[in-house]
Amino acid sequence: xxxxxxxxxxxxxxxxxxxxxxxxxxxxxxxxxxxxxxxxxxxxxxxxxxxxxxxxxxxxxxxxxxxxxxxxxxxxxxxxxxxxxxxxxxxxxxxxxxxxxxxxxxxxxxxxxxxxxxxxxxxxxxxxxxxxxxxxxxxxxxxxxxxxxxxxxxxxxxxxxxxxxxxxxxxxxxxxxxxxxxxxxxxxxxxxxxxxxxxxxxxxxxxxxxxxxxxxxxxxxxxxxxxxxxxxxxxxxxxxxxxxxxxxxxxxxxxxxxxxxxxxxxxxxxxxxxxxxxxxxxxxxxxxx
Numbered sequence: 300x301x302x303x304x305x306x307x308x309x310x311x312x313x314x315x316x317x318x319x320x321x322x323x324x325x326x327x328x329x330x331x332x333x334x335x336x337x338x339x340x341x342x343x344x345x346x347x348x349x350x351x352x353x354x355x356x357x358x359x360x361x362x363x364x365x366x367x368x369x370x371x372x373x374x375x376x377x378x379x380x381x382x383x384x385x386x387x388x389x390x391x392x393x394x395x396x397x398x399x400x401x402x403x404x405x406x407x408x409x410x411x412x413x414x415x416x417x418x419x420x421x422x423x424x425x426x427x428x429x430x431x432x433x434x435x436x437x438x439x440x441x442x443x444x445x446x447x448x449x450x451x452x453x454x455x456x457x458x459x460x461x462x463x464x465x466x467x468x469x470x471x472x473x474x475x476x477x478x479x480x481x482x483x484x485x486x487x488x489x490x491x492x493x494x495x496x497x498x499x500x501x502x503x504x505x506x507x508x509x510x511x512x513x514x515x516x517x518x519x520x521x522x523x524x525x526x527x528x529x530x531x532x533x534x535x536x537x538x539x540x541x542x543x544x545x546x547x548x549x550x551x552x553x554x555x556x557x558x559x560x561x562x563x564x565x566x567x568x569x570x571x572x573x574x575x576x577x578x579x580x581x582x583x584x585x586x587x588x
Contacts, residue, residue, distance in 0.1 A: 303391075306436050310444055316399035318447045319343055321433055326354070326390040332382035335373055340396070343375045344406045346458075347394040348419070348426060354390040356381040358415055363506055365390075370417045372406050379415075393429050397451055405455050409462045414510050417462075425461050428454045476501055477515045480508065484520065488527040489551045494520060528552065529565050533585050536574045543570045 305322025319340065331354075348370035355362050356371050357380040365371065365381070373379050383390045409417075419425050432450050435441045441450070480501050484492065497520055498505035512520050532550040535541055541549070547558030547570075562570050 304433075304437060308442065308444065308447065312444060313399070315445070316397065316401045316448050316452055317444055318451050319396040319398050321395040321429075321436065323350075323393050323433060324391070326352075326383045326392065327385075329383055329385045331390075332380060335375055335377045335379040338375050340375050340398070342403070343396055343398045344402045345371075345373050345375065345394065345396050346429075347371055347381065347392055348417075348429070350391040350393060350421065352388040352390040353386070354381060354383045354392070356415075361506075363416060365416075368418060368420060370419060371415050372410055372417065373415060374403060374406055393426070393433070395429065395432070395451070395454075397455075401452070402455065405459060409458055412462050414506075414513075416506060416510070418507075419461070423461065424457050425454075428457050473511050473515070476503065476508070477512055480512060480520060481516075481523065484524045485527055488524060488531060489549055491551070491553070492524055524551075525561065529561065530586055532558070532562065532570070533566075533573070536570055537577075543574075546570065 303323045303325050305320065305324060307320040308318050310317065347365075349365050349367050351367050353367070354365045356365055356373075357363075359378070371381065373381070432454055435450060436447075441447060480497060483497060483500055494505045494509065498508050501508055509519060512518075512523070516523060518526075528550045532546050532552070535546045535549065536543070539546075543558075544555045547555055550558075552558035552561065559569055562568075562573070566573055568576070
């Protein structure tokens with residue numbers, strides 16, 4: 300495999316998992332843009348990996364860069380768009396497009412574990428497996444749909460296995476990063492903290508921070524912040540005579556109505572009711588961590 304190349308396979312068999320297309324490509328044109336809600340290949344799933352250069356993907360109205368070592372998983376149809384912005388270096392990618400119910404199930408599983416964006420080294424089993432699949436097609440001329448289905452399913456097993464391992468493994472650097480984020484949230488719960496502010500403080504991309512935080516704490520940074528705010532509010536309600544509105548303000552809640560809404564979600568009562576029910580709830584503090 301000297302030059303970039305790609306292959307497509309066409310058949311009407313929906314009884315098995317099938318490979319639609321696979322390729323290695325260098326993108327140089329800003330015309331490269333694919334939207335997940337306008338494509339005709341409904342029921343398909345896509346994995347794409349950056350070998351060099353950089354592209355972008357829009358997810359939930361956010362544009363996320365895809366530098367070397369990053370890849371993404373998307374389903375067709377869904378709300379996303381991946382694209383190239385003209386720059387000095389082309390966007391070199393590996394990709395495959397698969398169709399079938401089992402592929403969709405695997406994508407759902409991995410997206411739940413890691414999110415849509417994956418980080419893998421180029422020499423990782425997942426990426427090396429993709430190169431091997433491309434080699435089998437280009438050099439051994441394997442085109443039989445059943446043989447290709449077996450090869451693709453084997454690659455997907457590697458995807459599931461490595462995704463599970465990524466979920467379990469939190470490096471020492473990641474632990475330090477998460478602890479730094481948690482400390483900041485504990486100390487600054489009264490301030491209008493956003494993901495952008497938190498990620499700037501930690502010195503990392505906010506999407507990367509959210510993935511690590513979720514993996515480590517089984518919750519999001521903003522949900523963790525809300526827990527800390529509630530802990531502080533409960534303590535102030537029980538140990539001070541401050542008006543309820545001021546308690547909410549001191550604990551970072553943007554409005555009295557929002558404070559009341561969140562409090563009811565946690566305690567199934569209003570802040571005033573909690574303050575009054577000292578016999579049923581004889582606690583000066585409640586912790587959610």
